[in-house]
Structure formats: structure tokens, C-alpha cells
Amino acid sequence: MSHEEQVRIFDTTLRDGEQSPGCSMNVEEKRRLARQIDRLGVDIIEAGFPISSDGDFQSVQAVARDNRRPVIAALARCCPQDIERAWEAVKIAARPRIHTFLATSDIHLQHKLRISRRECLERARDAVRLAKSLCEDVEFSAEDATRSDVDFLCQVLEAVIEAGATTVNIPDTVGYTVPAEYAELIHTLGRRVRGIANGSLSAHCHNDLGLAVANSLAAVSAGARQVECTINGIGERAGNASLEEVVMAMRVRPDRYPFHTTVNSEHLFAASQLLSEITGVPVQPNKAIIGRNAFAHEAGIHQDGMIKNPLTYEIMTPQSVGVPETRLVLGKHSGRHGLQLRCAKLGFQLDRHELDRVYRLFLALADHVKVVDDNCILDLIRQARISSSSSGHVSEPVRESVRAAAANSVGMVPFPVPDHRNGQRQPLTIPASTPPHEGEQQEDYLWGV
Numbered sequence: 001m002s003h004e005e006q007v008r009i010f011d012t013t014l015r016d017g018e019q020s021p022g023c024s025m026n027v028e029e030k031r032r033l034a035r036q037i038d039r040l041g042v043d044i045i046e047a048g049f050p051i052s053s054d055g056d057f058q059s060v061q062a063v064a065r066d067n068r069r070p071v072i073a074a075l076a077r078c079c080p081q082d083i084e085r086a087w088e089a090v091k092i093a094a095r096p097r098i099h100t101f102l103a104t105s106d107i108h109l110q111h112k113l114r115i116s117r118r119e120c121l122e123r124a125r126d127a128v129r130l131a132k133s134l135c136e137d138v139e140f141s142a143e144d145a146t147r148s149d150v151d152f153l154c155q156v157l158e159a160v161i162e163a164g165a166t167t168v169n170i171p172d173t174v175g176y177t178v179p180a181e182y183a184e185l186i187h188t189l190g191r192r193v194r195g196i197a198n199g200s201l202s203a204h205c206h207n208d209l210g211l212a213v214a215n216s217l218a219a220v221s222a223g224a225r226q227v228e229c230t231i232n233g234i235g236e237r238a239g240n241a242s243l244e245e246v247v248m249a250m251r252v253r254p255d256r257y258p259f260h261t262t263v264n265s266e267h268l269f270a271a272s273q274l275l276s277e278i279t280g281v282p283v284q285p286n287k288a289i290i291g292r293n294a295f296a297h298e299a300g301i302h303q304d305g306m307i308k309n310p311l312t313y314e315i316m317t318p319q320s321v322g323v324p325e326t327r328l329v330l331g332k333h334s335g336r337h338g339l340q341l342r343c344a345k346l347g348f349q350l351d352r353h354e355l356d357r358v359y360r361l362f363l364a365l366a367d368h369v370k371v372v373d374d375n376c377i378l379d380l381i382r383q384a385r386i387s388s389s390s391s392g393h394v395s396e397p398v399r400e401s402v403r404a405a406a407a408n409s410v411g412m413v414p415f416p417v418p419d420h421r422n423g424q425r426q427p428l429t430i431p432a433s434t435p436p437h438e439g440e441q442q443e444d445y446l447w448g449v
């Protein structure tokens with residue numbers, strides 16, 4: 001049992017995430033994904049916005065029925081129809097929450113809602129009162145909080161807390177704030193808002209400036225104890241704070257973030273994959289934690305370091321986030337050490353001269369394709385064995401490899417995974433029959449060109 005303070009993870013993939021262009025989900029899809037999100041161990045699942053459509057109403061009901069462990073939240077604007085509809089959908093949950101929101105910034109009050117600050121405050125208070133008469137667990141969000149007048153924001157939050165709000169969420173709706181400023185706001189609210197309970201402040205950040213995760217972490221350091229986020233960071237415009245990044249930042253850097261979450265990080269990759277499969281929206285290859293390249297290494301110097309000890313270039317194990325294995329991608333930046341290991345995996349223990357020849361052919365090929373896959377490497381070994389010349393000249397069989405590889409140039413080569421106990425990394429081992437070359441200190445990926 002951890003003695004660190006808990007940060008609650010509020011997953012809004014099924015609500016704010018779904019608002020991402022091209023990411024809408026039907027009832028069955030939401031049910032499938034909700035099961036996986038439940039498996040992840042998040043504290044709260046925001047299942048939808050029941051007034052928005054009958055489908056979303058049914059989704060919230062179904063998710064509430066299926067998943068009995070987490071709190072299930074339903075979103076509502078600050079008006080009676082919305083709140084009653086949200087309650088109708090979520091009341092079946094073992095732990096229901098009504099999440100009601102209203103903008104508090106002058107920009108939104110004047111141009112969108114066309115109401116005064118006074119009307120805003122009354123509407124927010126009345127909505128929370130109504131929600132509280134239906135449900136014990138009520139969250140209030142001050143939409144566009146980060147562009148709101150701080151004194152007015154404090155007044156609204158005091159009013160909704162008095163009316164029964166148990167969580168107050170401070171959205172950076174337009175992704176405008178920066179870490180130091182957001183931290184200051186959270187800190188100020190924690191200090192100034194009368195009646196605010198310990199741990200009731202929540203962060204909700206959008207990624208318009210690419211700062212959603214940094215802002216969420218800054219909020220946690222300043223006292224927020226709930227973070228609203230989505231799998232793969234999907235959400236309106238540039239998205240929401242990415243759940244996997246928030247969770248792993250806290251896990252990998254407990255020295256800076258001495259907090260724990262209940263998330264089972266080994267399920268992160270599966271959740272990400274399922275979301276992509278359901279929405280048809282792929283994850284960018286370089287996406288932190290769960291992107292295709294997050295645990296792939298191409299540069300020779302990096303591969304060499306990884307072979308000697310994965311601690312050199314990986315700050316967490318792929319297994320800790322459910323990624324099956326580290327991958328050694330053989331391309332033009334790779335070195336002999338990585339190539340040698342791959343050949344050994346394919347059953348070829350090359351002596352120094354053979355490796356030299358294969359490496360020269362490999363470099364000639366790698367200039368033409370993005371990734372050199374296993375079939376190409378087998379061709380290269382064959383070619384090197386037929387011809388004892390090491391001119392680097394691209395011969396006919398190699399040209400065939402170029403063509404084949406070019407047709408299928410995204411292939412990845414798995415990297416052997418070391419044994420690791422208690423999450424500790426162990427150095428990878430080169431087969432005993434192929435000791436490191438004499439005098440070789442550091443991989444040089446230009447060697448032999």
C-alpha cells in the first residue's frame with residue numbers, strides 16, 4: 001500500500017475524447033472501450049453527455065450498468081433538462097456522478113451565453129443544487145476557467161461548493177495557459193475559495209499549445225488531486241491531456257511527483273490500440289508511451305547502448321506499459337552491433353569478415369529503403385557468402401531486396417527483450433560465439449562505409 005497521496009484519474013475519452021473529429025462511437029463501441037478503461041483501473045469514467053443524443057443516453061446507461069467499480073459520470077449543462085437527463089442515464093451506476101458545467105470567462109458570458117456574471121453565478125448554484133438533490137457526487141466545471149477573472153471564479157466556486165459540489169474542475173478549455181500560470185491559479189483557488197475541501201480541485205487541460213500534460217502535472221504539484229484526461233490524448237481540436245503520459249510521468253518521476261494513481265499501466269498499450277481500432281484514427285508513431293516508435297531504436301549508437309544495457313536509452317520498460325517488446329529497427333543509421341545481433345537471431349553467427357561484408361551491403365541497401373527487414377537481411381547474408389568481394393556495389397540479388405523492401409518499407413524488427421525482475425532492466429547479451437570485436441569501444445555507425 002503506497003503512503004503517497006493519490007491523484008484520481010478521470011477518464012473522459014468517451015465524452016471529451018469522443019468530441020474529437022472522426023472519433024464518435026456508437027453504444028457497442030463505447031461499451032467495449034469502457035470495459036478496457038475499467039480494466040485500466042481509472043477512478044472515474046465520464047461516459048457521455050446524455051442530453052446530446054439518445055445514443056449517448058443509452059451509452060451512459062450501458063456503461064453505468066456494465067462497470068460497477070469506478071465512478072461513472074454524466075455531463076450536463078447548467079440547466080434542469082440536462083441535469084435530469086444526465087441523472088436518468090447515470091442513476092443505475094453503482095457510483096454515479098453528475099458533472100455540470102458553465103462558462104465563467106467574460107468572453108464566453110458576453111459572446112456565447114449572453115448573460116451577466118450575476119446570472120452565471122445563480123445558474124451555476126441552482127444547477128448544482130438540483131444535481132445535489134438527485135446525486136450525492138456532483139462535479140462542477142467552470143468552463144474557460146483559465147481566461148476567467150480570478151475574483152469572479154472564486155465567487156462562483158464558493159457558491160457551487162456551498163450548494164453541494166464535491167469536485168470543482170478548472171478547465172483550460174482552449175489550451176491557453178502555461179504550466180507556471182496554471183499552477184499559480186490552482187494554488188490561489190486552493191487558498192482563497194472558502195469551503196474548498198482538500199483534494200477537491202481538478203485539472204482539465206486541452207493541448208492547443210502542446211502543454212496539456214505539462215499543465216496537468218503543474219496543477220497536481222499545486223494541489224489538484226484529480227486529472228481529467230483521455231487515452232491517446234484525443235479530444236476537441238488538438239486534444240486533451242494524454243492519460244498515458246500523465247500516469248507514466250508520475251510513475252517514472254516519483255522524485256518530482258510523489259503521488260500514486262490506481263492505473264494498471266500494463267494495460268495502457270491495449271487501451272490505446274483498442275481506441276485506435278474502434279475509431280479508425282491511428283496513433284502518431286512518435287507518440288510518447290504508446291506510439292509505434294516509443295520503444296524502437298534505429299541509430300547505431302543507440303542500438304549499441306541498448307544491447308549493452310537498456311538503461312542507456314529507455315527510461316521505462318516497454319512491458320511496464322504493455323508494449324510487447326523493444327524493437328531494433330535496422331535502417332541507414334544502424335550499426336554493426338545491431339546488425340550482428342539481428343543476424344544471430346536469424347541463426348547466422350557471422351565472423352568479423354562476414355559481418356564486414358554484410359554490413360557494407362546493408363548500408364548500400366539502407367540508402368534506398370527506410371527499414372531493412374529480415375528477408376532483406378537473409379538476402380544480404382546469402383549475397384555476402386556468394387561473393388567474397390566487399391565493394392559495397394549493389395548487385396542483382398540486393399537490388400531485388402531493395403525492390404522488396406521498398407514495397408514493404410515499414411517492417412519492424414523485434415529487439416530481444418532482456419529478462420527483468422521487479423521491473424529492473426538487465427543488459428542484453430550477444431551470443432557467446434560472437435564476442436565484441438577487439439578494440440571496439442563504441443559503435444560507429446559510419447564504420448566501414
Ligand code: KIV
Binds near residue numbers: 141143169
Ligand atoms: O474543456 C472543457 O471546458 C470541458 C468542460 C465541459 C469540462 O470539456
Ligand code: ZN
Binds near residue numbers: 016204206
Ligand atoms: Zn474539455
